[in-house]
Amino acid sequence: MNVADKNLARVGSDELAANSPDTRTRHGKLVSPVITLAHGGGGKAMRDLIDDVFIEAFSNPTLNTLEDQARFQLSDLARYGDRLAMTTDSYVIDPIFFPGGDIGKLAICGTVNDLAVGGATPLYLTCAMIIEEGMQVSTLRQIVKSMADTAKAAGVFIVTGDTKVVGRSSCDKIFINTAGIGVIHQDFKLGADKAQDGDHILVNGYLGDHGAAILNARGDMHLTSPIESDCAPLHELIQTLLTAAPNTRFIRDATRGGIASVLNEIAAASKCAIEIHETKTPIRQEVKGFCEILGLDPLYLANEGKLVAVVPANESQAALSAMRDHPLGKYSADIGSVLPGGRAGRVHMQTSFGGKRIVDMLVGEQLPRIC
Template structure:
C-alpha cells in the first residue's frame, strides 16, 4: 500500500506522487472508472429512442457534521443528485464527484465517505465515472465538501413539471417528513438533545420508475429537501397557479420529530428531507400511485396528504388543522437550519 499517511496534507493536492497515491487508493480503487482520462466517455442505447432527452443536474454538499445517523456527506451527495434527476422523470445513469478536502482531514474518514458513495451508487444503479480532488489549507474548508453532477435519460413520452398540476390533482408523499433535518440537528449536539432519529437519506430512482410506469398521467414530482415540504408545495402552487390544501391529520411525522420541534420552536413542515418526495397525480390514478409507491422500500409509507384546487385567492398553500380550522403555510423565509445538505 503506497498511501501511508493518516491525514490529508497539502502535498496530496500538489499534483505529484502523493496526490496520485491518494486518488488511486481512496477514490479510483473504489469507483473503478473505465479510464484515467480527464473526461468520461459515455454511451447508452436509451438515447437512440426517438424523443429521448438528456437530463443534467449539479449540486454541492456542505453538511455539518459530515457523518450523521443514517448516512454521511458521501451518501447524501449521491442521493441528492440521483433524486434531482429522478423527479424529472429521468433514469439516472452517471455521476461525477469533486472533493474539496481540508488539510488535516482523516484519510479513514475519506474512505468511509467514498465507500458510502459507492454503496449508494450501486443501489441506485448509477456509476461514478469522473471526478476531481483539491486540497485546501486548514481553516479554508470544514473537513470535506463534495460536488456531484449527474446525467440521466428521460424516455420519450414522459414530461413532468409543476405547470402540469391541475385543480383536483392529488398530492402524495412517500414516507415520513422532517427526519433528515431532525437527525442533523440532534447530531450537532448544540442543544443537548437526545433523539433516536435517522436521516431519511435515500435514492428515489426506483420509486419514481415504479410510479411513472403505473400512472400515465403523472403530473409532477419534487423532492422536499431544503425548505421542507412547505417550501416545495409553495413552489409547485406558484408554478401551476393553483391552491394546494393539505391535511394535518394525514401528514406522516414521527412523534420524536414533533417533540423536538415543539421544544425548539421549529415547524416540521420546513425541516429538510433527503429521501422524501411529493407527487401529484390525477384523482383516478391515486390508488395506482399508492400501490406502486408501496411496492418499493422507499415508498412503503406512501400516503395522500392533500389536493390541488382552483386558486381563487391566488396560488397558495393552506393546511386543514386537527381542530377543523385552516392556516396558511408560507414559503420558508431564511433558513431554519444551515448546512443540512
C-alpha cells in the same frame, strides 16, 4: 417505466461503461495517515491519493482511463429516451457523519434523486472533493466507500472527478460537489406548472426526519430521541410511481425548505391553490416533539428520502398503492389536493383543530448546512 425497462437501464449502464477500455495500470499507494497539501498539488502524492482511495473504490472502465472527461456514445444514451437530464449539487453538511448516513451517501442520493424526479434514468455521476488539510485518510476512505456502495446500489457509475486540498480552517473537513447525467423516457413530461384542479398531493412517508436527525446529531440539545435521516435513492420508487400513474404531473424531492417550499413552488408555477390536511400528513411524534422544543415547523424541515408528487385524481389510488408496496414508500400518504377556484399561488393547511393556516414559502434558511 416498467420493471423490464428498469432492469434494462441497469444492464445498459454496465454496457455503456464497458465501451471505455481500462487502459491504465494503478499502483499508487498512500503513505501518510492524513491529507496534506501535497495531495492536491498534482504530483505523485496526488496520484497516489487518486489511485489508492478514489479509483480503488469507484473503479470502472470509464473512470480508470483518468482522462479530463468521460466519453459516451450518443446512440447508446438514446436507447433510454429522447432527452438528456443533467444536474449538479454541492454538499457541505455538518456533521459529516449522522444517524442514517454520511456526506458521501448524501451526495449520491441527492444527485440520483434530482435526476429521477424529472423522470430520468440516472446513469453517470461526477465527484469533486474539496478536502481540508489534516483530515484523516481513514475518514476519507470511509466516506468514499459509502459513496461507492450507494452508487452501486443505485446502479450508477462515478465516471470522472476532481480533488482539491485546502489549508487548515479553509473549509470544514470536506465539501463534495457532484453532477449527474440521466436520460428521460419520451413518455414523461413532468413540470411544476402542470398541476390541475382536483389533482392529489402524495408523499412517500414521514416528513422532516433528515432535518431533525442532523440538528440532533450536532449535540446542542443533548436529546436521546432515536431520529435517523431518511437519506435514500428514490429512483426505483419513482419508476414504480410513474408505472402506476403515467400521467403524473410533477415530482420533487423535498430537501431544503421541506414540503412547504415544494408546494409553494407548484402553486406559483401552476397558478393554483393547494390544500393539505394536518391529520393526513405523516410526521413522527419524535419529530413533532423536537420541533415544539425548538420552535420549528416540520413542514419546512429538510428531507433526503421523501418526494412530493402531483397525480391526477383518477390515478391517485393506484399510485398510492404502488408506492406503499415499495420499501421506501411503506408509509405513503395522500395529504391534499389542488383546489378548484382557490386563490392562485396560495397553500394552506386544514389543521387538526378544524381551522386553516397559511403555509407560506420559507423566508431565509431554517437550518444552515443541512445537506
